[in-house]
Amino acid sequence: MNKMERVIVALDVDSREKALSIVKQCAPDISYFKIGKQLFTAEGPQLVKDIKSLGVKVFLDLKFHDIPNTVANAVIESAKLGVDMVNIHLSGGSEMVRKTAEKLNDFFEKNGTKPLLIGVTILTSLDDNALKEIGYAYNTKEMVKRLALLGKENGANGVVCSPLEIEIVKEVCGKDFITVTPGIRPEFALNKDDQKRVMTPKMAFEKGTDYIVIGRPITKAASIKEAVKKLANELK
Numbered sequence: 001m002n003k004m005e006r007v008i009v010a011l012d013v014d015s016r017e018k019a020l021s022i023v024k025q026c027a028p029d030i031s032y033f034k035i036g037k038q039l040f041t042a043e044g045p046q047l048v049k050d051i052k053s054l055g056v057k058v059f060l061d062l063k064f065h066d067i068p069n070t071v072a073n074a075v076i077e078s079a080k081l082g083v084d085m086v087n088i089h090l091s092g093g094s095e096m097v098r099k100t101a102e103k104l105n106d107f108f109e110k111n112g113t114k115p116l117l118i119g120v121t122i123l124t125s126l127d128d129n130a131l132k133e134i135g136y137a138y139n140t141k142e143m144v145k146r147l148a149l150l151g152k153e154n155g156a157n158g159v160v161c162s163p164l165e166i167e168i169v170k171e172v173c174g175k176d177f178i179t180v181t182p183g184i185r186p187e188f189a190l191n192k193d194d195q196k197r198v199m200t201p202k203m204a205f206e207k208g209t210d211y212i213v214i215g216r217p218i219t220k221a222a223s224i225k226e227a228v229k230k231l232a233n234e235l236k
């Protein structure tokens, strides 16, 4: 896959019309889109199916975090929508991850297809001070490493982490364990907004990430088409 095929654009908008307009403006250079809590809450599962029917890939970013039975069943409902990637919070614990992975494997046996199961490690909006405030005993790098291992050992296909931890995740979990990295700020839009652990897209790919997630630098650009072009140039 070339780099642009590994760019996931976050559709963080409040309506179907806006989401479909972004998808159209990104085409044909970008073919992977992320539906998160805002858009899903506004428009529901039908929009997920409709975006999938355009022939693009969908990452359903609902970051499930609950008791094992609830998370596993919610992930199965996501799989039924035909999405390509789903995620859960790894801080939900090993039993939650294992049960979800097992249920997804059963789903695969019956349907011949399943989404990638990706575990969220530490949100890219958090830094070491924020982890201290929450009461975590380790810094961001160590926490990401520990949670990534927990994910790998219990059946996740990869993790969401910041680009700063790509190398450590690959080192401890192996190069085939997928990294999905938000916290991406291209040279043409370096404002961090609420992100703390960031990197440029070019550097993130150089560090070995599998996918980058990018939202506002593209979706809030004066011209989405122009921003996509600039991103493609940066990645050349």
Ligand SMILES: O=c1ccn([C@@H]2O[C@H](COP(=O)(O)O)[C@@H](O)[C@H]2O)c(=O)[nH]1
Binding pocket: 010, 012, 036, 120, 122, 123, 124, 125, 160, 161, 182, 183, 184, 193, 195, 213, 214, 215, 216, 217
């Ligand atoms: O740790 C995480 C997990 C998910 N996200 C999501 O990625 C995008 C990033 O958007 P930007 O506008 O490029 O900052 C957004 O949908 C988040 O919910 C993340 O940023 N960090």
